[in-house]
Amino acid sequence: MATTEEVGTMFSRVNVDRVSLVIVDQIKGLIREGKLRPGDRLPTERELCQRFGVSRVPVREALRVLEATGLATVRVGARGGGYLTSPTAERLGEGLSDLLSLSPLTAANVTEARMIVELGILPLVVERATADDITELYDLIEAGGTALQDGTYTMEMSAAFHIRVADSAHNPAISMLVRGFHGPLLMSLEKAMEIAPAMGRLGIDEHLKLVDAIRFRDLAAAETVLREHLHRTARRVEHTRLD
Amino acid sequence: MATTEEVGTMFSRVNVDRVSLVIVDQIKGLIREGKLRPGDRLPTERELCQRFGVSRVPVREALRVLEATGLATVRVGARGGGYLTSPTAERLGEGLSDLLSLSPLTAANVTEARMIVELGILPLVVERATADDITELYDLIEAGGTALQDGTYTMEMSAAFHIRVADSAHNPAISMLVRGFHGPLLMSLEKAMEIAPAMGRLGIDEHLKLVDAIRFRDLAAAETVLREHLHRTARRVEHTRLD
DNA sequence: TTGGCGTAATGGTATTACCAAAGTAAGGGA
């Protein structure tokens, strides 16, 4: 007969997770291990049922979760079924915006984090920006200028510029972070405040100075410009709640 | 008879979304409008079925999606069902880390981004760290020291320390970011490389120096220590693939 | 030979009915 202590170590905690969760985890694991890659087609629902030895309901729930996470899309019809997709930063921002609107994060919180990231990557940007990067940045600025004259300049265009700057660091992880922040943050701010034309003009001027500094690989100047630029926009959102 | 152009505008693209998606959107909408708040209990599955006029499967799929998005938890049993939750920094970071570890990013990408964030927040940490923060950081270091002697020191404990440092910036958005970095990504690295005892000793010494610098509000010293610390661990990861 | 059309095969979507397991809460006895 085993003592109580022995029994305590004999049995390991049995995991009675939801079946759908187990399936999701297994598929995620396969993705992590590289055995499944974006573009791959998952087996049909019926086949997944057989492989996992479960009925269709949990399998479908798992597919919905993968879909919601941005890991897969499910098509109907012949040649339909689950297809793995590589989660984009856009999808991340989508999910994030839902959560941000509920979470105790304030716009000031997000802005502060954003400043840290965007200022922090400047050394990389100044070092790695290619001629193409610079050209595209100037193009964005020009587009912003004409939009400003038309009165069609939006916060979204400003966001696009900052995202393009981040892309010039040539690190996909950083691109994802910045995209993740800009989407939800600016979408909610856009509703709250119209862009005053003078404000836009000043913003675009600063964008221009920033790209100039990047072009000349002048880190100090770039930092000065961007810090002032971000601080100025930060002050506008200081007391704004995300809602 | 209508002309072709007229017909072109007469019909709008029919988009028969999945029922589960419609349900999710409706609930999200109610949350956004404030008609549903964290802590609220959703109607039971059966009742949702009646209200939406659909069967249980789509309803359950919708609940799974809400769960996966971090907007709700579902309990079984009497008084069970869906309860809306307010997403925490932990939950947000979890989603972020999932995304990072499942996207085609290299360890070097993520490490670089991590360094930018963790170094970037140091000014805030040095400025805002409370006595409690400092005490807890020392506690973590002490726990790490004893664990090291026992041979039970793990990457996870190191991660906990860095997360606690980030929490000392007292910005939930930043906490979320750093938690996102120290998720499954580092856990998978943990498998790849054992912590050499000497390595751990050195790491903990650096942790100690970092907290000392934070305590004395010595930003320059803190930056020097952390930069070296992160660079050292980064070098170990440099040629490691995420797989 | 080739283009278009109809049909069959494929595979997700939703309904219904049913049972099992897990919590909760209320009732009853010591």
Place this chain on the structure above:
DNA sequence: TCCCTTACTTTGGTAATACCATTACGCCAA
């Protein structure tokens, strides 16, 4: 008063079925 039992609520999972969307293929005609 406290604990235990019991009954009920509610989700979790299975199975069978019908239905609809999409694609592939083969046939027929030009």
